[in-house]
Amino acid sequence: MRDNDNLVISLNKTNIKYYIKNTRKIKKYCDNRNLNLKLFYDNKLVSEINNEDADLKDMTTIMKAINIKDKSERFNYIYDMICSVLDLKIKEENYCEFKDNICIRDRENQCDHRNGCCECNGRGLCQYLVNGKCQINCISCKLFTCKFLENRGIKQNINDHVLVKYFFSHKQIDILKYSFWTPKEVIIERLLKNKYVRP
């Protein structure tokens, strides 16, 4: 339903997944007409509902992203949201299991290589690793899981994130996946230009 400058949708348990799946169409409709999106659930604006339900959380971020009309600001918002979800997952699951700065893959291979993926043959130590901490917010590094982890069933799937799945093209998803060792500002620039550059 249209109400002045808004597209208004009333969500409920039955229709919420349908609307998530139609995010691209809703985004296009709002963008082409310069409309804001207002999503209600039980007569409350979704962003005002304090609920851990995954679909509601997805719909809240979708609404916020659609309502940011400047493309660069929208991409920045999406980037930060995905990074905060990935940071939490990495912290909670601790799947690289660093001990004395040696990750699980290297410990299992009885190798004393330090710094995990932040140091490798050829590239050496990443310039962005300072005092054991990454100084940039590189989404591709956060998404990476090595073969060793994948053989253990640990893999990040970028398309699990609705803000990626429905807001970016295949090429832009490749930019997010493969721009290793790259600062956020540069990745955003690539997304805006829709141009993938091999690192």
Ligand code: SF4
């Ligand atoms: S992704 Fe694999 S190689 Fe890289 S730090 Fe984690 S366990 Fe080590």
Ligand code: SF4
């Ligand atoms: S950019 Fe990637 S490789 Fe470099 S320090 Fe950060 S996480 Fe490590």
